[in-house]
Amino acid sequence: xxxxxxxxxxxxxxxxxxxxxxxxxxxxxxxxxxxxxxxxxxxxxxxxxxxxxxxxxxxxxxxxxxxxxxxxxxxxxxxxxxxxxxxxxxxxxxxxxxxxxxxxxxxxxxxxx
Amino acid sequence: xxxxxxxxxxxxxxxxxxxxxxxxxxxxxxxxxxxxxxxxxxxxxxxxxxxxxxxxxxxxxxxxxxxxxxxxxxxxxxxxxxxxxxxxxxxxxxxxxxxxxxxxxxxxxxxx
Numbered sequence: 339x340x341x342x343x344x345x346x347x348x349x350x351x352x353x354x355x356x357x358x359x360x361x362x363x364x365x366x367x368x369x370x371x372x373x374x375x376x377x378x379x380x381x382x383x384x385x386x387x388x389x390x391x392x393x394x395x396x397x398x399x400x401x402x403x404x405x406x407x408x409x410x411x412x413x414x415x416x417x418x419x420x421x422x423x424x425x426x427x428x429x430x431x432x433x434x435x436x437x438x439x440x441x442x443x444x445x446x447x448x449x450x451x
Numbered sequence: 452x453x454x455x456x457x458x459x460x461x462x463x464x465x466x467x468x469x470x471x472x473x474x475x476x477x478x479x480x481x482x483x484x485x486x487x488x489x490x491x492x493x494x495x496x497x498x499x500x501x502x503x504x505x506x507x508x509x510x511x512x513x514x515x516x517x518x519x520x521x522x523x524x525x526x527x528x529x530x531x532x533x534x535x536x537x538x539x540x541x542x543x544x545x546x547x548x549x550x551x552x553x554x555x556x557x558x559x560x561x562x563x
């Protein structure tokens with residue numbers, strides 16, 4: 339059973355489009371995250387979401403918005419896609435005060451043309 | 452979060468012990484040291500965390516000197532499947548509000 343899953347695995351779209359990436363975790367964790375890994379392999383936190391509290395990395399454009407329909411899901415919506423949004427996006431989750439031990443999904447490779 | 456410095460890359464051979472050192476001179480009293488592993492085309496995976504002295508689990512050991520300004524991840528008898536990028540993170544990350552910050556990591560290449 340997959341602990342943290344993401345769909346789709348690959349996403350190719352054109353500039354200006356709006357797209358979503360879905361994330362689900364079956365670990366019963368209370369916190370979920372989104373990360374962006376660029377072409378140089380640097381992994382940057384975008385959002386942390388816990389008990390309806392959203393913590394945003396200040397460098398993330400407001401075109402990106404996480405939406406959580408329930409504790410097990412944290413979807414990432416991206417509006418007006420730009421070329422620079424091309425990257426691999428990872429979802430992760432953790433439990434309680436063990437935020438240092440995060441479980442990552444397989445990633446979604448987004449390509450904006 | 453404390454800034455970390457680790458080698459960009461390392462090479463090793465199967466069966467050898469690999470030690471990856473991370474420098475974190477401005478580590479704070481409440482900071483912990485955490486290591487993650489990332490295989491190609493996969494998300495990072497938590498390996499180990501420590502505060503001081505030595506921590507060991509089924510995957511690795513973590514050595515932290517008394518001044519805590521550096522730490523060493525030790526992988527015993529590596530195999531080809533240990534080829535990955537290893538990230539050292541330093542901070543008080545028990546709270547989800549203190550988000551993980553990944554640096555450049557160390558790219559370990561294990562050769563036959």
